[in-house]
Amino acid sequence: MSQTTVVHGEKISLLRVLGPAHVWALGVGIVLVGEYMGWNFAVGKGGAIAALIACWVAGLLYTCVAMIDSEVTSTVAAAGGQYAQAKHIVGPLMAFNVGLYLVFAYTMLEAANAITLGYLVQTVGQMAGFAEAHDKPFIVLSIMFLAWLNYRGVYATLTVNLVLTATAFIAVVVLFACVKPWSNELLNHRELLTGLPYGWLGVIASLHFGLWYYLGIEGTCQAAEEVRSPARSLPLGTMTGIITLLIAATMTWYLCTGLMPWEYLGQATTPLFDAARLTDSMSLMVLLFVGTMFSTLASANGCINDASRAWFSMGRDRYLPTWFGAVHPKNRTPFRSIVFLVPVALVFAYFAPLDQVITFSILSGLLGYTYMSIQVIMFRKKWPLDTIKRGYIHPFHPLPAIVLLAICSTTYFAVFLGYGTQLVAMMIFFVVASLWFHFHRYKYVRRGDQFTMQWPRPVGY
């Protein structure tokens, strides 16, 4: 099944050239920045030990996501990932919402990356004696520059992202080795770990930011149509990606909590760079400065690419004005979608605090995971195992779906604790947007075009 885009009368389809390593790079490249910033707000919500428990519970959530996603994606092997899946399994309105989840999760992550990059440049500038150094110009510059690269089509390829990601990952490993985790020379958990300041309620509350360790790993599905062997590459690339992140997250947690008081760590913008500062090593500071810059740039670049593609796909399918479904005649990029999303990222990066921006990104992801747990049950009911060929069949169904739904429900409560207003505001937005789509926008959608897979009629319809 190949999805094509018409450019000047010529049908262009994506090439199946990617292997498991590229899938790994695509997933980890967007997500690794989560170890460099954001995860530590989980420490603020529940304390250091709560953040570690949240990290592992979130790891379980993402294992369920990977299992479910690998089955559905290896079967609905069309570009657009979860968006295309929703069109085939649930219906247009669900697909519209999934498209919005993807756009907001990635655009807010892009804004968070820009905030972190700007803050880091400001901090290092002030340390270097430039007291007037300010983060805002760098926030604007980084978003505009990356958007321009994407517009021109000169976006960092997966190979470049692989180099940036590998450097950022190596920086974490080197820092971990240099703090000598086998000794108390630099790390002092005995004096810095302070139990559970909020009790077990804090453990639940910290699950909110615990998702940040892995948020976006499901982006591997965006490459479904470009993978040589989806049945093998997608589960392998995604699962090794989660294992990589789980290892990086645990190392990050261990070294940061052994170096900083939890009250500082829970509110820090660049925790790994701060950890390097506390080692008194200039080389490590430079390395972690580079690691943070690389991880934010690689992630932001991937986010602009993914968010604009999701927006573009919705325009092409008429879920949004068709104006967004245009491909640049020369650069062959979804240029209007890229440009349209720039002010959204800019405004949030410029005016909103980092924890709020991250919360909106996490909420968008959380809504998507909730939907996935219901979707896979519908998928198995509508097309039982013997009716269509699946690239991969995930084991223990429906246990992963039930576990996923249970953890998602707990995470809504975690967000409600401290960020309840944002949760309700976000839900009202999606309700209004859904009503707008169903009663207004849907009349522009071509019905038959929404189902392109060569499958039999679903059971019960």
Added chain:
Amino acid sequence: MDKPHYEPPKQSAFGQLFDSLFLLVLVFAALFTPLYLKLAGGGKTDLALADTKTWEGLGQNAVQQAQWVKLGLTPETAAPMITSRFDYSFSMVELVITAVVVIGYFALLFAFSKREYREVLEERFGRK
């Protein structure tokens, strides 16, 4: 099998512009209203400590003090970070309203999607 075909209307340039601006305004309203009303992350409180001028008064042991200093902070500048706490007290009414909004959203989503999905299948596979 009868396969109905639906031909959507063509949207004017003005209609497309209006839809785009509507979405943009909706996004900014949803994400900025809590910030503008100062309700975002509002569930915070400050610990009431008698002495916020010394590390001891802030409850910091020797190791913690040393790390704060290395990070360039003094008791005065660190005090707001050390005393800030999330307030996790909540009313059951607020929790129930939030749960109803989330569950109601998904119920609406699946119900409307099902109606639209039937139209898609009718055009793809024909009427049953």
